[in-house]
Amino acid sequence: MLRPPTAGTVPRVTSERVLPHGASPRDTLDADSRRWLRELTGAGHQYEDAVGRLHELLLRAARFEVSRRRQTLAYLRGGDHDDLAQQAADDALVAVLAKLAQFRGDSRFTTWAYKFALYEAATKLRRRAWQDRELPVDPDAWPDFASHAQSPHEQLAESELLSALRTAIAERLSAHQREVLVAITINGVPIDVLAERLNTTRGALYKTLHDARKKLRSELAADGFDIAHSDREQSP
């Protein structure tokens, strides 16, 4: 794993300018972000007004996320869409205000704030979609692995790779690693849904997934498989 980027390892730049050595991104914030910070750390009517405007922004972002996923929301009634967006905006507002001191000015304040609203809305939508559904975490629930490679040579290679992969998953991973890997990568269970069911965090589960993948790569490499081809498939 990489360490978080820190001064000295990552250029001290923002999207628009290179910062002088020793300068904090907050020192060169745009006027709008400076205004947000001033008002949200103020008091009285100015603070109350800023919080109200921030909630409007967060609600706009949450509604955008709900709208973006509308085609997958057949399980929600019309009024539920806005209730969920309101809940996401409320939770995001609490998170933004609680973390305000952590805003470093690496981006505009609004971009930083939006990510909380979009995250809250997306997480709530994923959890709602899987509510009352049994999670398919059966490690034996593998898809049809019949080879569809182009040439006999590729078919053989793919078949051997899949066979080795399946064996490594069955024999080299822990039961927990297998459950997490199969649920997320084969059965498409969202990681935050799985985290909620297993009473853990997205970060902790991703660490489990990462360790499982590392072990599989190591096993395949030890068996002499060239997995560069599959790596090329990962370009987004």
Add this chain to the structure above:
Amino acid sequence: MNTERAAEHLRLIAALLGPAEPELTCEQCFEQLDRYVEFELAGADADRAVPGMQAHLTGCPACRDDHNSLHEFVASGTAGEPPASAASQA
């Protein structure tokens, strides 16, 4: 020959194996996401500025989804400016 199924198999293998490169954690990804998206939208080299982010977005479907959403929202202009208030105009 069913090339669609073949591609699906390769995607599955890629998903099982994950990215080969070092990657950020989910927490680091969330922390850097706004900065990364602004780099992208400014046409800057986001991957050089935030090493490990691209690999993580490849390997983590939920973080990739969060990234796509923030990128799309900010790029769309839907985000807009906050409504001006009497207090902020003062």
